[in-house]
Amino acid sequence: MGFLDILQSIIGPAIFFSAPLIFTAIGGVFSERSGVVNIGLEGLMVMGAFVGIVFNLTFIDTLGSWTPWVSIFVAMIVSAIFAIIHAVASVTFRADQVVSGVAINFLALGLGLFLTKQWYGKGQTDMVDRPFYTTDVPFLAEIPIIGELFFSGMYLTSYLAIAVAILGWYVLYKTPFGLRLRSVGEHPMAADTNGINVSKMRYIAVMVSGAMAGLGGSVFALTIALNFSHSTIVGQGFMSLAAVIFGKWHPLGAMGAALFFGFAQSLSIISSGVPLLQDVPQVFLLIAPYVLTILALAGVIGRAESPKAIGTPYIKGSR
Amino acid sequence: MFSNRLVNILIPIVSVFLGLLVGAFIMLGFGYNPFLGYLALWNGAFGDSYFFGETLRQVTPYILSGLAVAFAFRTGLFNIGVEGQVIVGWLASVWVGLAIDAPMIIHLPLAVLAAALAGAAWGFLPGLLKAKLGVHEVIVTIMMNYIALYTSNSLVRNVISDGKDRTERVPETASLTSEWLASLTQYSRLHYGLLIALFAAAIMWFLLNKTARGYELRAVGFNQDASRYAGMNVGRNIILSMVISGAFAGLAGAMEGIGTFGYQSVKGGFTNIGFDGIAVALLGGNVAIGVVLAAFLFGTLKIGALNMPTGAGVPTELVDIVIAMIIFFVASSYMIRWFLLKVKKEGK
Numbered sequence: 001m002g003f004l005d006i007l008q009s010i011i012g013p014a015i016f017f018s019a020p021l022i023f024t025a026i027g028g029v030f031s032e033r034s035g036v037v038n039i040g041l042e043g044l045m046v047m048g049a050f051v052g053i054v055f056n057l058t059f060i061d062t063l064g065s066w067t068p069w070v071s072i073f074v075a076m077i078v079s080a081i082f083a084i085i086h087a088v089a090s091v092t093f094r095a096d097q098v099v100s101g102v103a104i105n106f107l108a109l110g111l112g113l114f115l116t117k118q119w120y121g122k123g124q125t126d127m128v129d130r131p132f133y134t135t136d137v138p139f140l141a142e143i144p145i146i147g148e149l150f151f152s153g154m155y156l157t158s159y160l161a162i163a164v165a166i167l168g169w170y171v172l173y174k175t176p177f178g179l180r181l182r183s184v185g186e187h188p189m190a191a192d193t194n195g196i197n198v199s200k201m202r203y204i205a206v207m208v209s210g211a212m213a214g215l216g217g218s219v220f221a222l223t224i225a226l227n228f229s230h231s232t233i234v235g236q237g238f239m240s241l242a243a244v245i246f247g248k249w250h251p252l253g254a255m256g257a258a259l260f261f262g263f264a265q266s267l268s269i270i271s272s273g274v275p276l277l278q279d280v281p282q283v284f285l286l287i288a289p290y291v292l293t294i295l296a297l298a299g300v301i302g303r304a305e306s307p308k309a310i311g312t313p314y315i316k317g318s319r
Numbered sequence: 320m321f322s323n324r325l326v327n328i329l330i331p332i333v334s335v336f337l338g339l340l341v342g343a344f345i346m347l348g349f350g351y352n353p354f355l356g357y358l359a360l361w362n363g364a365f366g367d368s369y370f371f372g373e374t375l376r377q378v379t380p381y382i383l384s385g386l387a388v389a390f391a392f393r394t395g396l397f398n399i400g401v402e403g404q405v406i407v408g409w410l411a412s413v414w415v416g417l418a419i420d421a422p423m424i425i426h427l428p429l430a431v432l433a434a435a436l437a438g439a440a441w442g443f444l445p446g447l448l449k450a451k452l453g454v455h456e457v458i459v460t461i462m463m464n465y466i467a468l469y470t471s472n473s474l475v476r477n478v479i480s481d482g483k484d485r486t487e488r489v490p491e492t493a494s495l496t497s498e499w500l501a502s503l504t505q506y507s508r509l510h511y512g513l514l515i516a517l518f519a520a521a522i523m524w525f526l527l528n529k530t531a532r533g534y535e536l537r538a539v540g541f542n543q544d545a546s547r548y549a550g551m552n553v554g555r556n557i558i559l560s561m562v563i564s565g566a567f568a569g570l571a572g573a574m575e576g577i578g579t580f581g582y583q584s585v586k587g588g589f590t591n592i593g594f595d596g597i598a599v600a601l602l603g604g605n606v607a608i609g610v611v612l613a614a615f616l617f618g619t620l621k622i623g624a625l626n627m628p629t630g631a632g633v634p635t636e637l638v639d640i641v642i643a644m645i646i647f648f649v650a651s652s653y654m655i656r657w658f659l660l661k662v663k664k665e666g667k
Contacts, residue, residue: 110639283473
């Protein structure tokens with residue numbers, strides 16, 4: 001097995017596994033940058049996965065080959081609306097944001113499973129007939145080496161994820177909107193004094209995080225899981241949250257972290273084909289992403305500077 | 320009319336009521352009779368002594384995992400890693416139960432202690448990293464959950480058993496099962512662990528409220544800078560809090576390991592005891608007695624829910640929605656507080 005083959009067998013799955021994490025982590029960056037902690041990413045992903053699968057199953061006959069794309073779009077919208085609950089609690093009702101996020105996680109899973117039982121009469125949905133398939137990108141796949149590594153046998157959603165990350169960076173750092181959003185998370189009183197509507201910005205940010213997590217959840221469901229049950233989304237939301245912090249609350253950093261997690265997760269799956277790795281006991285590869293994250297947090301990046309006003313509700317007129 | 324203390328007690332009660340109300344509306348919306356639904360839940364939890372025994376059995380680990388979350392909360396730490404600590408505690412108790420041959424008076428305490436130590440060790444690392452390097456405990460504990468899950472699975476499969484999916488059953492000498500409690504409740508799986516859980520709640524109350532160390536722990540939770548200025552060692556208190564929290568969580572694992580099940584199995588996913596512990600701690604206001612009451616409520620809901628599909632045709636997951644709404648209302652207590660204060664003003 002040549003080096004290129006190994007590389008190809010690693011890069012493909014790594015990007016494949018990290019795409020849902022990238023989407024969700026970018027959403028997380030928006031929410032946390034505006035000062036709202038979002039532990040509820042997990043639940044928002046569950047909602048996305050649920051809606052994506054149910055929509056796909058229901059509308060397969062009318063929409064045909066467009067079904068998966070429309071499904072993730074609908075999942076994005078529904079999760080954005082679902083996220084409003086988190087926004088209402090943590091912005092308007094001044095709830096503890098971590099607690100509200102935990103409630104979102106419980107609620108999404110409960111609701112998803114309740115409706116699944118209600119509509120399908122069992123604990124999980126059927127398998128979808130029309131998930132996303134891998135494709136070769138026209139022209140680019142022809143490029144020697146690079147084409148083979150990055151543009152053949154890939155999911156288009158993976159490119160969408162990377163595009164979203166770059167767009168997220170542009171919006172947060174190169175537009176007035178992004179500046180306002182960040183200012184609300186750093187010093188809401190100063191932002192308020194400058195005429196920025198703190199509550200509105202935070203609502204928008206939380207809804208963006210809902211939309212992105214919805215995308216992430218539905219993309220995960222339609223590329224990897226292919227149905228919805230209690231074990232469809234197990235911890236991907238928390239991994240994304242870790243990616244947000246690992247990436248120091250920066251969209252591109254979060255993307256890098258998500259890619260790293262995806263890579264680490266893919267190791268345990270592809271190890272059987274890679275010479276050195278196949279002798280390593282499975283358990284070490286399974287825990288590798290988590291151990292590496294802890295090591296990285298402890299050693300490389302140490303103290304991560306979070307947005308200053310994170311986790312605190314803004315109360316007009318208080319100092 | 321409403322003192323502050325009364326409001327603090329009223330908020331969880333109002334939240335539970337509102338949560339159940341939302342559940343009732345959902346049942347109505349899907350064409351179920353909410354009265355029949357909740358009646359089925361009630362019968363499923365208290366219908367006869369067997370169900371009541373099962374309810375108390377479920378309450379037992381909830382008390383301990385709730386205490387674990389609450390204890391860390393009081394020091395200003397969010398231990399989301401209770402789940403992982405439960406798993407290692409579970410594993411340790413079963414392992415000691417199987418590996419050692421000793422009379423019960425030594426064996427059983429040893430197994431329980433092993434669970435507490437394993438959980439404590441699992442809590443120590445995040446505490447250490449937080450105290451010394453400022454690494455956010457939420458992220459580290461989330462990661463530790465997965466490490467616990469996969470490591471435990473691997474150990475069960477390759478070390479404790481010979482490639483099987485579960486270990487042997489622990490011998491009588493290391494088991495919390497109680498012939499007496501079981502026969503009282505028509506042979507439910509109720510075990511002596513309940514006493515350990517209640518005792519742990521008393522310890523938490525005593526430790527936090529009656530000792531200087533507990534005062535320090537709470538002070539660090541209120542304000543780290545002020546505590547440091549007052550000469551307290553903030554880092555040491557953070558580590559200690561995580562260790563004690565982990566020990567409670569490990570005990571919760573032992574309740575399942577050598578109490579309810581008697582073995583450890585290869586797990587496809589988390590047990591959710593730790594995550595439910597977050598809900599228990601929140602509803603219980605992070606105090607010992609509150610945790611016990613909240614654990615009782617959630618245990619009731621969870622076990623009662625199992626009877627809802629047969630009793631009223633309602634999917635069990637309805638209860639998860641109710642629990643989510645309860646947490647939600649507790650979190651949004653500002654709204655309830657505001658409402659109660661308004662009632663108070665108009666009452667004058």
